[in-house]
Amino acid sequence: GDSVTQMEGPVTLSEEAFLTINCTYTATGYPSLFWYVQYPGEGLQLLLKATKADDKGSNKGFEATYRKETTSFHLEKGSVQVSDSAVYFCALSPYNDYKLSFGAGTTVTVRA
Amino acid sequence: KAGVTQTPRYLIKTRGQQVTLSCSPISGHRSVSWYQQTPGQGLQFLFEYFSETQRNKGNFPGRFSGRQFSNSRSEMNVSTLELGDSALYLCASSYETGYAGNTIYFGEGSWLTVV
Numbered sequence: 001g002d003s004v005t006q007m008e009g010p011v012t013l014s015e016e017a018f019l020t021i022n023c024t025y026t027a028t029g030y031p032s033l034f035w036y037v038q039y040p041g042e043g044l045q046l047l048l049k050a051t052k053a054d055d056k057g058s059n060k061g062f063e064a065t066y067r068k069e070t071t072s073f074h075l076e077k078g079s080v081q082v083s084d085s086a087v088y089f090c091a092l093s094p095y096n097d098y099k100l101s102f103g104a105g106t107t108v109t110v111r112a
Numbered sequence: 113k114a115g116v117t118q119t120p121r122y123l124i125k126t127r128g129q130q131v132t133l134s135c136s137p138i139s140g141h142r143s144v145s146w147y148q149q150t151p152g153q154g155l156q157f158l159f160e161y162f163s164e165t166q167r168n169k170g171n172f173p174g175r176f177s178g179r180q181f182s183n184s185r186s187e188m189n190v191s192t193l194e195l196g197d198s199a200l201y202l203c204a205s206s207y208e209t210g211y212a213g214n215t216i217y218f219g220e221g222s223w224l225t226v227v
Contacts, residue, residue, distance in 0.1 A: 034216075043221045046217065049215060098167070100155075
């Protein structure tokens, strides 16, 4: 079945450091890929998405590129802020489907 | 445009009781799905409804059930509560586009504690 594997946390960084969170997936066909973020005590917020190979999703300085050849969707940000401290989830949904399969989540803490 | 609204936000129940959680999707969204989030199991898909019909179901026991109304609002019910049902229950909605990349929007969740 479909699955997502993302790098284990927690990740602790200093402000303005570079962030990368690795995410790989297993799926048949052409899934859509997503990154969601969860701040303490809150629900999930969509950070970015990509729907086909080589698509780049971007939002709030975060970027991720859909790499079909390596089945990956790594999240990157060039300069993190304290406000980026959260749990980040990589997820996929099969084509034209509404069921998300999530990775385990990566906790990111940014220190001033 | 209002987001996905879930009620109640927090609740405490006793083992053996049952609970009903409510979800109002974003206006115009007809697909509603439910997820359970726990520290041990992470985020797991419960079920998805579209036009009052269950279209997809995850691997949960029959104690977990749901329904969707004609106005797309949805409820999920858990009967005979167990301690392990303590979790954050997230509702999500999506607009049926027929194309890839249907964005799924989540609510703030309902925190259920079973004692």
